[in-house]
Amino acid sequence: MTGTGRLAQRWQQLPVPVRDAPLALLLAAASLIPAINSNGTQIGDLPTRPMDALGVAVVAAECLPLLLRRRLPAVCLALVFLGFAVDQVLGYHTVAGTALPVALLSTAAHLERHRHATAA
Numbered sequence: 773m774t775g776t777g778r779l780a781q782r783w784q785q786l787p788v789p790v791r792d793a794p795l796a797l798l799l800a801a802a803s804l805i806p807a808i809n810s811n812g813t814q815i816g817d818l819p820t821r822p823m824d825a826l827g828v829a830v831v832a833a834e835c836l837p838l839l840l841r842r843r844l845p846a847v848c849l850a851l852v853f854l855g856f857a858v859d860q861v862l863g864y865h866t867v868a869g870t871a872l873p874v875a876l877l878s879t880a881a882h883l884e885r886h887r888h889a890t891a892a
Contacts, residue, residue, distance in 0.1 A: 789839045795874070796838035803831045803868040813860070813869035821863040830859050834868040841878035849879040 783791065803809050810820045821827070833855030840848040852875040859866055 788842045792839050792841055796835045799868050799871055800831055800835040803866040808867055810865050812865045812867045814865045815860050818863040820865050827864045830855055830864055831866055831868045834871045838871055842882050845879040845882040849875045
């Protein structure tokens with residue numbers, strides 16, 4: 773087996789939340805970079821608020837639930853949605869808002885409940 777194959781195999785053996793962590797951490801880190809932190813989704817015409825301690829908490833509320841996106845997809849979507857709503861209402865407009873479509877697509881892909889009714 774090649775080095776790349778071994779690395780892929782070791783990656784697959786890691787717990788699911790560990791494999792989901794790089795995406796969540798990347799979004800959180802990008803949201804904290806001053807040059808791009810307010811270039812996220814903006815719904816409505818609220819003025820952009822500068823990043824502060826509450827903004828960091830909002831970013832964490834949007835990004836950290838992505839660790840649950842494959843194990844508890846509905847919980848992940850609900851938590852990310854709440855974080856996104858707070859982000860928009862308070863006017864942070866961070867890049868972490870990208871977590872919402874990721875959570876939505878992950879929920880669609882990984883939620884098992886009621887899937888049989890949709891297929892029928």
